[in-house]
Amino acid sequence: MRATVLGTGSWGTTFAAVLADAGCDVTVWGRSEAVVRQIRDQHRNEAYLPGIDLPRGVTATTDLGAAVADARLVAVAVPSQVARATLAPLAGSLRSDAVAVSLMKGVELGTDRRMSEVVAAALGLPDERVAVVSGPNLAREIARRQPTATVVASTSDETARLVAGAIASSYFRPYTNPDVVGVELCGAVKNVIALAVGISQGRGLGYNTMATVITRGLVEITRLGLALGAAPETFPGLAGMGDLMATCASPDSRNHTLGGHIGRGMGLDEAIAATGGTAEAVKSCRPVLELAQRLDVEMPITEAVVKVLYEGLPVDQLAPMLLARPHRAEAVRR
Numbered sequence: 001m002r003a004t005v006l007g008t009g010s011w012g013t014t015f016a017a018v019l020a021d022a023g024c025d026v027t028v029w030g031r032s033e034a035v036v037r038q039i040r041d042q043h044r045n046e047a048y049l050p051g052i053d054l055p056r057g058v059t060a061t062t063d064l065g066a067a068v069a070d071a072r073l074v075a076v077a078v079p080s081q082v083a084r085a086t087l088a089p090l091a092g093s094l095r096s097d098a099v100a101v102s103l104m105k106g107v108e109l110g111t112d113r114r115m116s117e118v119v120a121a122a123l124g125l126p127d128e129r130v131a132v133v134s135g136p137n138l139a140r141e142i143a144r145r146q147p148t149a150t151v152v153a154s155t156s157d158e159t160a161r162l163v164a165g166a167i168a169s170s171y172f173r174p175y176t177n178p179d180v181v182g183v184e185l186c187g188a189v190k191n192v193i194a195l196a197v198g199i200s201q202g203r204g205l206g207y208n209t210m211a212t213v214i215t216r217g218l219v220e221i222t223r224l225g226l227a228l229g230a231a232p233e234t235f236p237g238l239a240g241m242g243d244l245m246a247t248c249a250s251p252d253s254r255n256h257t258l259g260g261h262i263g264r265g266m267g268l269d270e271a272i273a274a275t276g277g278t279a280e281a282v283k284s285c286r287p288v289l290e291l292a293q294r295l296d297v298e299m300p301i302t303e304a305v306v307k308v309l310y311e312g313l314p315v316d317q318l319a320p321m322l323l324a325r326p327h328r329a330e331a332v333r334r
């Protein structure tokens, strides 16, 4: 199958390698001539995946139109906030049987849209030709071919199976799920929770605090997901608890790392620069909170992250603020 990945960052490049290892003929599109040349000529992407040899079947181009021509599968791995503008020139130009795959874990600022909604709208595709791939999928581990599983979500079982077939290999195991809303929401909101865990660790707090934030974070994700019509089974699955665990535990996670910098006292701009790469929670925390407020869903950890990043709440006030809330029963409820 001919497959194209848009984005030569850490996940785009890794996903291209996953597709190639699964037998696809793969092109990656990127803006940087230097990165594209290195992928094409040296089978490396030192800026984003240092020390990793890429499969020889992966080629690269800076020509967006040529990248998608004839592709049956077009995967999108640019930062969420630039996806709509990146895809706009391709509206209506994909092959008539092409499917698009969102690899992004954010929510669009200004519209509060999930990324599969942005991809479908920008490319002019019906929902059934769009899928989401999300799970405990830290790029640097997968680029080293460490075994992991993922979830392919689509409203169309045929599309989900096509994508799953295109990425399955000896180290990458896809499960399909029709719950696009739940899978996608888990991927975006776990970044906000990982940032909060990073803050707690940056403050020198230990495992009890971490477990509390993760567990109550999953409650927040579940509440919002259920209010949006997601399936309850998605939250304890790979795209829910699985990805939350990986992102909150790994020093490779940019969201977790950025939270650590904030917890140690850096300002937001300094923390973004020190982290490098795309930490989606920085931009997505506000649209996530807006969605929650519109649906009257309580998300105190997300709200606290927004207050620290954008409203000047001192980082040492975050835990006291969360702990001073009225006592209540533990069960998930809105």
Ligand SMILES: NC(=O)c1ccc[n+]([C@@H]2O[C@H](COP(=O)([O-])OP(=O)(O)OC[C@H]3O[C@@H](n4cnc5c(N)ncnc54)[C@H](O)[C@@H]3O)[C@@H](O)[C@H]2O)c1
Residues within 6 Å of the ligand: 007, 008, 009, 010, 011, 012, 013, 030, 031, 032, 048, 077, 078, 079, 080, 082, 086, 103, 104, 105, 106, 137, 138, 139, 140, 276, 277, 278, 280
């Ligand atoms: N890295 C991971 O482990 C991982 C895993 C799963 C999902 N994701 C998700 O994948 C998406 C991409 O993340 P990443 O890790 O590859 O990010 P990255 O920061 O490693 O790379 C981002 C890429 O997008 C490009 N880019 C930046 N601005 C652009 C613009 N205006 N137009 C076009 N291209 C632009 C950059 O040049 C770079 O090639 C995010 O939504 C992220 O949450 C990442």
Ligand SMILES: O=P(O)(O)OC[C@H](O)CO
Residues within 6 Å of the ligand: 105, 135, 136, 137, 138, 139, 191, 194, 243, 246, 247, 252, 253, 254, 255, 256, 278, 279, 280
């Ligand atoms: O590096 P992060 O924080 O974007 O996390 C990467 C992936 O989403 C983990 O599944």
